[in-house]
Amino acid sequence: MTSSKQQVVSSKGEFTYSVLSVVSGIPVGHVMTYREVAAAAGRPRAWRAVGNILHKNYDPAVPCHRVVGSDGKIGGYNRGKGMKRKLLAKEGVLA
DNA sequence: CGTATGACGTGCA
């Protein structure tokens, strides 16, 4: 395969790519906290950046609505906090 | 390049 490196990562850090990958891999009916996602991405101390990444990431393939705070509380959502809450309730994650 | 922010988390008063 040719040589050199291919920039398969869209111009973003490896950490961002991992976070999006992990979030997109969350099964329906299950939620992960920002801390868990950051840990799964390889930076258990970067949950703060995870929120930033999701906030800037408008990728529909990333169910950021399955990512909640440590209290299982909804933080925010690039499409509307109400929408996130509705999606969680629909999946049975939220009462 | 450097600065400031951000969808947070935790501890302490």
Added chain:
DNA sequence: GTGCACGCCATAC
């Protein structure tokens, strides 16, 4: 029980 302040990482401007 509640509120305030600090710390941490990465991104974007």
